[in-house]
Amino acid sequence: MKLYNTLTRSKDEFLPNEPGKVKIYTCGPTVYHFAHIGNLRTYIMEDVLVRALEYLGYDVLRVMNITDVGHLSGDSDDGEDKMLSGAKREHKSVMEIAKYYTDAFFRDCEALKLRRPDVVRPATECIPDFIAMIEKLLADGYAYVSGGNVYFDISKLDKYYVFGEHEAENLEVGVREGVGEDVNKRNPADFALWFTKSKFDDQELKWESPWGLGYPGWHIECSAISLKYCGEYLDIHCGGVDNAFPHHTNEIAQSEAYLGHKWCSFWFHVLHLNTASGKMSKSKGEFLTLSLLKEKGYDPMAYRFFCLLSHYRKPLVFSYEALDNAVSAYGKLRARCAALPSGGDCTGETAGALRASFTAALENDLNTSLALTAVYDVLKSGLADADKRALIEEFDRVLALGLTDPLPSEKEPSGEEDGEDAEIRRQIALRAAAKKEKNYAEADRIRNELAARGITLIDTPQGTTYQR
Ligand code: AMP
Ligand code: ZN
Helix, strand or coil, X not given: CEEEECCCCEEEECCCCECCEEEEEECCCECCCCCCHHHHHHHHHHHHHHHHHHHCCCEEEEEEEEECCCCECCCXXXXXXXXXXXXXXXXXXXXXXXXXXXXXXXXXXXXXXXXXXXXXXXHHHCHHHHHXXXXXXXXXXXEEEECCEEEECHHHCCCCCCCCCCCHHHXXXXXXXCCCCCCCXXXXXXXXXXXXXXXXXXXXXCECCCCCCEEECHHHHHHHHHHHHHCCCEEXXXXXXXXXXXXXXXXXXXXXXHHCXXXXXXXXXXXXXXXXXXXXXXXXXXXXXXXXXXXCCCCHHHHHHHHHCCCCCCCEECCXXXXXXXXXXXXXXXXXXXXXXXXXXXXXXXXXXXXXXHHHHHHEXXXXXXXXHHHHHHHHCCCCHHHHHHHHHHHHHHHCCCXXXXXXXXXXXXXXXXXXXXXXXXXXXXXXXXXXXXCHHHHHHHHHHHHHCCCEEEEECCEEEEXX
């Protein structure tokens, strides 16, 4: 598989450290607010990456943190902890909002068929690991204590700006416009590992440490949690592109200083979801959530489909018009796939050729839109209908679009439902089955009979609903 690697700025052949096994670390959400659909774009593409690696035969271990302390507003080390500002906004404790937004995040993940990483660790549960790592960095001369805080000394490294494209003068923390220089730092780009002093004295959660009562910096979380669960050699580190600097740059600085050798070979960055007015961002306060899309009647799966239509390395502009187009294409595709009969197999030559083009798309830097084209190619192919379904079900292990799931109207009425609603849903299911068998006379009879009772059927790309 070829993957674009931000570290080398080229598409490289992906080779894990241990044959057949892949260790992936993902920066998790900062749980001071709902995830917006931009954050979710990143997690959707990471989910497809993991599923694609598994489809290609790798055994994947995926680890993710939950940032519930230390992520400060702005890149400077003197901003307020985002968790604290979230708690103030909602008049709740930090742990209350952490729990609330962590649960909300995983509900969104479930609705989008994002598989839960094998290990999920909130930062607040790993404080001793951060302290141990900082102690070693101090002992080895990579860190220093100043003004009550512990800082990483970037001058101790041969190369700090590993992702290259950042102009050091513009990006050095503390010298940007509007950001006051932290006088405790030896070099403007040094960053905090542990705080005991900040101008925000009301930091709610603090822990005992060799440097006094305080709290960790954001970057140390990801280094320590990744090292703990993935070991000394990480295969792929993921995140949104905004994390490349300073967050991932600082993670590399700390981890490699700590280990004394190269840490992670591949850096997988997802480009942003933007609106007409720029990057969607939580801190700007104006953003779209999955719940809002659901309230407006959008199926979360249609948003997943929308994301898969474009390449993860291209910025994606969100508009309702573009989403509506995706809804319609997804609905049509799903209806075609769900109508295919089961019981087929996909072992023949034609299936092999179709599989080869699907695999080639994944292996070419996770080209999801070409992978979707392979699904349409299956539908157009000369395969028997049941074999088409079998092959699409196989591809859907990676795409996870529920392509062959029964349409809502065809689902068996649930046991809890009784009375007239259940009866109508049964009629709708019978009508759908009649249509599938091209028995339009029967389908019309059911529609007319319901209409005579004052029940109007509405056919949508997602299936049939009704109105009294
Ligand atoms: P946060 O919850 O702010 O820590 O961000 C969670 C993830 O979403 C990180 O990997 C970010 O890089 C990513 N992210 C933030 N904004 C966007 C955006 N507009 N589009 C795509 N990914 C984003
Ligand atoms: Zn991180």
